[in-house]
Every structure is written in C-alpha cells, then in structure tokens.
Amino acid sequence: MGSTPHTRRSDTRERIQRTALDLFVTRGYEKTSLREIAEQLGVTKAALYYHFKTKEDILRAISDHVGGPVDELIDWGEAQPPTPEVKRELLCRYSEKLRGAVPVFRILQENQASLRTLDIGGRLRERVTRLSRLMRAGDEALDAQVRFSSALFTVHFGALVLDDVVGDPEEKRLATLDVALEVLGTAVAGR
Amino acid sequence: MGSTPHTRRSDTRERIQRTALDLFVTRGYEKTSLREIAEQLGVTKAALYYHFKTKEDILRAISDHVGGPVDELIDWGEAQPPTPEVKRELLCRYSEKLRGAVPVFRILQENQASLRTLDIGGRLRERVTRLSRLMRAGDEALDAQVRFSSALFTVHFGALVLDDVVGDPEEKRLATLDVALEVLGTAVAGR
Amino acid sequence: MGSTPHTRRSDTRERIQRTALDLFVTRGYEKTSLREIAEQLGVTKAALYYHFKTKEDILRAISDHVGGPVDELIDWGEAQPPTPEVKRELLCRYSEKLRGAVPVFRILQENQASLRTLDIGGRLRERVTRLSRLMRAGDEALDAQVRFSSALFTVHFGALVLDDVVGDPEEKRLATLDVALEVLGTAVAGR
Amino acid sequence: MGSTPHTRRSDTRERIQRTALDLFVTRGYEKTSLREIAEQLGVTKAALYYHFKTKEDILRAISDHVGGPVDELIDWGEAQPPTPEVKRELLCRYSEKLRGAVPVFRILQENQASLRTLDIGGRLRERVTRLSRLMRAGDEALDAQVRFSSALFTVHFGALVLDDVVGDPEEKRLATLDVALEVLGTAVAGR
DNA sequence: CATGAATGAGAGTTCATTCAT
DNA sequence: CATGAATGAACTCTCATTCAT
Numbered sequence: 001m002g003s004t005p006h007t008r009r010s011d012t013r014e015r016i017q018r019t020a021l022d023l024f025v026t027r028g029y030e031k032t033s034l035r036e037i038a039e040q041l042g043v044t045k046a047a048l049y050y051h052f053k054t055k056e057d058i059l060r061a062i063s064d065h066v067g068g069p070v071d072e073l074i075d076w077g078e079a080q081p082p083t084p085e086v087k088r089e090l091l092c093r094y095s096e097k098l099r100g101a102v103p104v105f106r107i108l109q110e111n112q113a114s115l116r117t118l119d120i121g122g123r124l125r126e127r128v129t130r131l132s133r134l135m136r137a138g139d140e141a142l143d144a145q146v147r148f149s150s151a152l153f154t155v156h157f158g159a160l161v162l163d164d165v166v167g168d169p170e171e172k173r174l175a176t177l178d179v180a181l182e183v184l185g186t187a188v189a190g191r
Numbered sequence: 192m193g194s195t196p197h198t199r200r201s202d203t204r205e206r207i208q209r210t211a212l213d214l215f216v217t218r219g220y221e222k223t224s225l226r227e228i229a230e231q232l233g234v235t236k237a238a239l240y241y242h243f244k245t246k247e248d249i250l251r252a253i254s255d256h257v258g259g260p261v262d263e264l265i266d267w268g269e270a271q272p273p274t275p276e277v278k279r280e281l282l283c284r285y286s287e288k289l290r291g292a293v294p295v296f297r298i299l300q301e302n303q304a305s306l307r308t309l310d311i312g313g314r315l316r317e318r319v320t321r322l323s324r325l326m327r328a329g330d331e332a333l334d335a336q337v338r339f340s341s342a343l344f345t346v347h348f349g350a351l352v353l354d355d356v357v358g359d360p361e362e363k364r365l366a367t368l369d370v371a372l373e374v375l376g377t378a379v380a381g382r
Numbered sequence: 383m384g385s386t387p388h389t390r391r392s393d394t395r396e397r398i399q400r401t402a403l404d405l406f407v408t409r410g411y412e413k414t415s416l417r418e419i420a421e422q423l424g425v426t427k428a429a430l431y432y433h434f435k436t437k438e439d440i441l442r443a444i445s446d447h448v449g450g451p452v453d454e455l456i457d458w459g460e461a462q463p464p465t466p467e468v469k470r471e472l473l474c475r476y477s478e479k480l481r482g483a484v485p486v487f488r489i490l491q492e493n494q495a496s497l498r499t500l501d502i503g504g505r506l507r508e509r510v511t512r513l514s515r516l517m518r519a520g521d522e523a524l525d526a527q528v529r530f531s532s533a534l535f536t537v538h539f540g541a542l543v544l545d546d547v548v549g550d551p552e553e554k555r556l557a558t559l560d561v562a563l564e565v566l567g568t569a570v571a572g573r
Numbered sequence: 574m575g576s577t578p579h580t581r582r583s584d585t586r587e588r589i590q591r592t593a594l595d596l597f598v599t600r601g602y603e604k605t606s607l608r609e610i611a612e613q614l615g616v617t618k619a620a621l622y623y624h625f626k627t628k629e630d631i632l633r634a635i636s637d638h639v640g641g642p643v644d645e646l647i648d649w650g651e652a653q654p655p656t657p658e659v660k661r662e663l664l665c666r667y668s669e670k671l672r673g674a675v676p677v678f679r680i681l682q683e684n685q686a687s688l689r690t691l692d693i694g695g696r697l698r699e700r701v702t703r704l705s706r707l708m709r710a711g712d713e714a715l716d717a718q719v720r721f722s723s724a725l726f727t728v729h730f731g732a733l734v735l736d737d738v739v740g741d742p743e744e745k746r747l748a749t750l751d752v753a754l755e756v757l758g759t760a761v762a763g764r
Numbered sequence: 765c766a767t768g769a770a771t772g773a774g775a776g777t778t779c780a781t782t783c784a785t
Numbered sequence: 786c787a788t789g790a791a792t793g794a795a796c797t798c799t800c801a802t803t804c805a806t
Binding site (some may be wrong): 224225226236237240245246 | 799800801802803804
C-alpha cells in the first residue's frame with residue numbers, strides 16, 4: 001500500500017531545484033553557494049553534482065521551466081504577421097506564462113549581470129531581443145516604438161512588482177494586461 | 192601659478208570610479224574583482240584601498256552620483272500633496288535624473304541580487320519603495336495602482352532599454368516621457 | 383553444444399582491463415578516473431567495483447600480466463651464478479618479455495611517481511632493484527657497473543622508444559638486443 | 574651592515590621552488606598538493622598564488638632551470654652538421670647539463686604521464702623529440718639508430734640511476750659518458 | 765601615495781568508494 | 786551482475802582585505 005513511498009527513485013533532483021530556487025531568489029545566484037543549498041537540503045555538495053553537472057546547470061534546469069514555453073510563444077509570434085492583433089495576443093500569452101513562474105523570472109531579472117558570462121545569459125538575452133523585436137515590428141515611428149516597449153514592460157515588470165502587493169493575483173494580472181493593451185492600443189489602433 | 196586650477200589632489204579617486212563603473216557595467220559587480228580594476232588602471236590593489244575602504248565603497252561612491260539627486264527629488268515629492276500634477280512633475284524630474292546617468296542605473300538594476308546583502312542595496316530598496324509609494328499614493332483602485340507603476344516603469348526602463356537604440360537621446364527621452372504621462376494621465380485625469 | 387566454447391562467465395573483467403590499459407596509456411593513471419573508464423565502457427562505476435576492489439586493483443591486474451613472468455625470470459636469474467652467459471640470457475629473456483607488453487611497461491614507466499604510494503609501486507621497485515642487482519653482480523668496477531646498467535637501459539627503453547618507429551618489430555628488437563649484448567660483452571668478455 | 578637581512582624582498586619565491594622540488598621528487602607532482610607545499614613552508618596556499626599563477630607554473634619555474642640550457646644545447650646542435658664529432662659533443666654537453674640538476678630531470682622523467690596534459694609536457698616532448706632526431710640524424714640504418722638511442726639512454730638514465738649509487742659523482746659521470754661514447758663510436762667510426 | 769607580500773575564508777568541482785536494491 | 790544514489794575528503798584556485806614599508 002504505502003501511498004507515500006519514501007523517496008522512491010529520487011525526487012532529489014526536484015528538491016534540489018526547489019531549494020536552489022528559494023535561495024537564488026532570496027540571496028541571489030552568485031551569493032548562494034552550493035554548500036548552502038546542500039546544507040539546507042540535508043545532503044552533501046557531492047550529491048548535487050550527482051544530479052547536476054555544474055551550478056549553472058541547476059539554474060538552467062530552473063529557468064528552463066520558463067524558457068521552453070516562452071520560446072514556443074516567440075516561435076509562434078515570429079510565424080505571424082506583425083499585426084496589432086498578434087501583438088495583443090503576444091502580450092496576453094506572455095502574461096499567462098509569467099503567472100506562477102514569477103520567482104523564476106525574478107531570478108533572471110535580478111541576476112542579469114551574473115548571468116552575462118553564463119551561456120544561460122546568452123539564451124536569455126536572445127529571448128529578450130527576439131521578443132522585443134517582435135513587439136516593435138511593423139511601425140518604426142519613435143512614438144510607436146516606445147509604446148510597444150512600454151506595453152511589454154508593463155506586463156513583465158508589473159507581474160514582478162505587483163507580486164508583493166495584496167489582492168487577488170488573477171485580478172491584478174488582468175488589470176495589468178488591460179493597461180498594457182491600452183498603451184499598445186493607442187499605438188496600433190489610433191484609438 | 193598653476194595652470195591646472197585646483198585639480199591638484201589625486202584624480203586617482205575619480206579614475207578608480209570610472210574604471211570600476213566600466214567594469215561593473217560590462218562584467219557585473221560580483222564578477223568584477225579588485226584585481227581587475229587595479230590592473231586595468233595600472234595600479235595595485237592596495238592602492239584602491241588607499242582611496243576606498245572596501246569594494247562596496249567604490250560602488251557606493253558611484254551610485255551616490257545618482258542617489259543624492261534622486262533622494263532630493265523624493266524628499267521634495269514627499270513634501271507635496273499626492274496630486275496628479277505632482278506625479279507628472281515627479282516623472283519629468285526622474286526622467287531628467289536618468290539622463291546621463293544611465294550606466295549607473297543599469298548597474299543598480301542588473302545587480303540587484305548582489306546588492307541585497309550590501310547596505311547600499313538597502314538604500315536602493317528604500318528609494319524604490321519611497322518612489323513607488325509616492326507615485327501610487329492618492330488612488331488605491333487597482334487600475335490606478337497599475338497605471339502609476341506602469342508609468343514609472345516606462346520612464347525607468349525606457350531609459351535603460353532605449354539607450355542602445357539609434358536616435359537622438361533627448362528626443363527618445365521626451366517620447367518616453369510622453370507615453371508615461373499618457374498612461375498616468377488617463378488615471379489621474381479621467382481624460 | 384555451445385558454439386561459444388566456455389567463454390561464458392563475464393568477459394567484462396577483461397574488457398575493463400583493456401579499456402583501463404588504453405586510458406592509462408593515453409591519459410596517465412592518476413588522470414584517468416573511474417568515471418572515464420566506466421563511461422568509455424558503457425557501464426557504471428559501481429560495475430567496476432563488482433569486478434575490482436579498487437582502482438589500484440585494476441592496475442595491478444594489468445601489470446600482473448607482465449609482473450609474473452618477469453618475477454619468474456628474476457627468480458631464475460637469482461638461482462644462477464653471476465656469469466656473463468647468465469647476464470646475456472637475462473637480457474635476451476627480458477627482451478622477450480617486453481615484446482607485446484610494451485603498453486604495460488610504458489604505463490609503469492611513465493607513472494612511476496604516482497605508483498610510489500601504491501603497493502604496486504613497491505613491487506615494481508623491488509623488481510627493478512633485483513634485476514639491477516642481478517645484472518650488476520660479479521664485477522664491482524665502475525666501468526662494468528655502468529655497462530651493466532647501460533645494457534639494461536638499452537633493452538628496456540629501446541623497446542619503449544622504438545615502438546613508435548617504423549620497421550618490423552622483431553627486427554628492431556633483435557637489433558636492440560645486439561647492441562645491448564655488445565655493451566655488456568666488452569665488459570664481461572673483454573673482447 | 575646586516576649580512577643576513579631577514580627575508581628582505583622575498584626570497585619566498587625561491588623557497589617555494591625548493592620545497593616544491595623536494596616534494597615533487599619524493600611524492601610526485603600529482604600527489605603533492607599545494608596545501609602540503611604551503612604547510613611545509615609555513616605559509617598559506619594563497620601565498621603560493623601570489624608568487625605563481627598555477628601549480629603547473631611552479632613546476633614550470635623548476636623545470637626551466639634545466640629547460641633553457643638544454644634548449645640552447647639543442648639549438649646549437651641543430652646548427653651543426655650531423656657528424657660523429659657533433660654527436661659526441663652533444664652527449665658530453667648533455668651530460669654536463671644533467672650534472673647537478675638530477676632531481677629536476679627525475680621529476681620530469683617520473684611524472685611524464687601527469688605532464689602530458691600540461692603544456693610543460695608538450696615542451697618536454699618537443700625537447701626529447703628534437704634531441705633524439707639530432708642524435709639519430711645522418712645514418713638511417715637500424716643498427717645505427719639503435720646505437721644513437723642507446724648512447725642517449727646511457728647518459729640520461731645513467732645520471733638518474735647512478736645518483737643513488739656510492740662513488741664520486743664526477744667519476745661516475747665520466748665513466749657513464751665513456752660507455753655512451755663507445756656505443757656511439759662503433760656506429761659512427763666503424764671502429 | 766602607493767606597493768609587495770601575505771592571509772583566511774571560501775568557492776566550485778572531482779574523486780574513489782560504498783551500499784541498498 | 787549491475788545500477789542509482791550518495792558521501793567524505795580532498796583538490797586547485799580566487800577573493801576581499803590588511804599592513805609594514
């Protein structure tokens with residue numbers, strides 16, 4: 001019977017990621033040492049290395065939870081024409097990806113400098129570049145460019161910042177999206 | 192006498208800050224070692240310690256170029272009533288502070304996680320908190336709150352991001368400000 | 383019955399030795415990790431431990447292919463009087479032992495320092511000492527001592543070095559032996 | 574005054590080399606940890622890194638005491654025609670270089686496998702190759718080739734092996750050289 | 765003003781080895 | 786026969802910092 005088999009076939013890999021995520025969020029990637037992760041988990045540093053090749057690899061695993069979905073979104077976007085509708089759709093979907101993955105995005109956001117050297121930083125940079133290009137495509141006017149960027153900021157940073165604000169998360173998300181769409185809207189629709 | 196006015200007295204301190212700024216921007220605060228700074232400057236590590244008490248102290252000196260003015264702005268803001276006009280004024284002035292100090296803001300932005308432990312991080316956090324509170328004061332409605340934040344994001348991140356975009360800086364700055372004010376405006380003015 | 387005679391029963395042990403031999407030769411004993419051996423073989427590290435008690439044990443098994451025969455040779459030599467004929471015989475037989483086991487000798491040769499701590503190193507040292515003593519016995523004159531050593535070097539290192547030189551192996555071996563015997567000869571025979 | 578100034582301006586670099594040399598000889602390069610060197614010297618590991626960039630760098634400094642002179646010898650040899658006289662001269666001079674530097678040569682000899690990965694290993698290999706080529710040039714006959722090699726072995730390994738044998742060092746060296754020259758002689762002179 | 769020398773603490777990483785399954 | 790998971794000890798190396806000169 002045994003509904004909770006005790007650690008049957010390593011859930012350790014997941015536990016490492018969870019602990020690391022926690023520490024990366026609170027202390028930062030660089031300042032979090034493998035010793036800390038291991039200790040907090042009650043295993044040895046060497047155990048971490050059984051499950052992950054390097055420290056960066058742990059972060060990669062964590063950030064892939066978010067990287068994959070976002071890449072798909074970008075791929076989809078690049079296959080579409082740069083119409084206002086597509087951009088609106090992009091913002092909506094991006095907002096959805098953010099939901100529930102805020103801590104991961106926060107790590108990527110707040111440790112940018114540290115990631116630069118790592119190849120995970122390269123991937124991140126590429127993602128940001130592609131997403132920006134996507135959002136900005138279609139209207140080269142300065143005002144439009146600013147609007148496109150601003151709408152993206154609103155969705156992205158809104159999620160990160162409003163996270164520690166009281167209120168129903170979904171409600172906050174939709175409010176944020178509304179504002180972003182409005183900023184965008186005046187650009188694409190002329191309103 | 193003295194063709195070089197009163198620049199007597201170590202311009203080394205300034206050169207250290209410039210070099211450090213450069214390296215902090217390109218390699219990040221943590222990843223930049225004092226050895227690197229010293230080498231790039233052609234002095235010894237010990238020399239850095241003659242001019243600055245710690246590594247953090249160098250960063251502090253750099254960030255104070257921006258911290259002081261911003262603090263003054265916040266102080267001013269807190270002495271005003273939370274009217275729409277004041278908020279608009281805040282955005283305008285904040286935008287001006289950003290101008291020319293983008294690299295410093297970028298360092299603070301991209302090294303947030305590293306700064307958390309440092310007391311300079313505390314000050315930064317406080318500044319952000321106060322500025323946010325200032326911007327958000329006066330209207331607790333969710334929609335308004337989002338708008339206030341978004342306007343601030345637009346000015347702040349717009350400056351950082353649009354920096355590597357072609358175009359006249361001042362023109363870009365004003366365009367950004369326009370969008371920010373608009374986002375704000377619909378909230379505060381009802382339009 | 384059984385087309386494959388009686389090779390039943392794990393040829394894995396042999397495969398481990400072969401793989402290890404390869405890696406020890408190319409990367410050195412210390413620099414070769416059990417992980418590498420296991421990976422190159424497509425098994426787990428733990429599997430190696432099923433077949434061998436320690437890493438040193440693998441090397442021991444490898445070097446025993448050569449150690450036993452050489453020990454026999456030395457035993458034989460020590461039972462003989464230290465005559466010129468015996469020494470000539472020793473060189474000839476040693477040369478034969480070397481034939482085909484060059485890689486093993488090379489490992490022992492090039493990893494001497496690493497082996498020192500291991501008890502296999504002690505055995506090697508003992509072998510070398512006994513063989514040298516055997517070759518040097520009978521004539522304490524400095525010139526003779528040098529000659530005896532030189533003849534042994536010639537056979538031993540000649541085999542290792544000439545291995546990567548073109549030419550029929552057996553022919554090279556005999557040529558080497560000739561020179562060694564000549565060096566020896568002038569000492570023992572006066573020629 | 575003050576004939577023995579106490580450690581005036583770092584004789585530490587030299588002391589590190591001496592201690593390392595000792596340990597490399599007795600325990601081997603790989604098996605000697607920087608902790609051991611530091612402890613035996615009464616300094617911290619970090620002090621070693623003040624004076625040398627890496628562990629390999631310490632070995633390099635040690636081996637350069639011998640590498641430079643030998644390189645010069647080889648350079649000289651390569652500028653000469655491959656005559657018997659030149660070869661004799663090469664052996665004589667090589668023998669002289671060996672004198673007094675036996676421990677260094679022993680390290681290089683006994684740690685060959687470990688050095689392979691290091692770029693100091695490459696240099697060593699190159700040196701050996703060039704020296705061999707030099708000695709073997711001029712007569713492609715198998716017998717001659719073997720003789721050339723053998724003469725070199727005699728000088729090289731003779732120095733290493735006879736080091737722990739009683740007797741006046743210089744006398745031993747000359748005796749060794751005599752045998753080497755004789756081996757060579759029969760090849761080059763036809764005798 | 766600045767350097768040369770050194771330190772203590774800790775980082776990430778790798779290794780041979782063990783053992784329940 | 787063999788594996789997956791884990792460990793403890795060690796490793797090389799880097800860093801911010803100190804201080805006598």
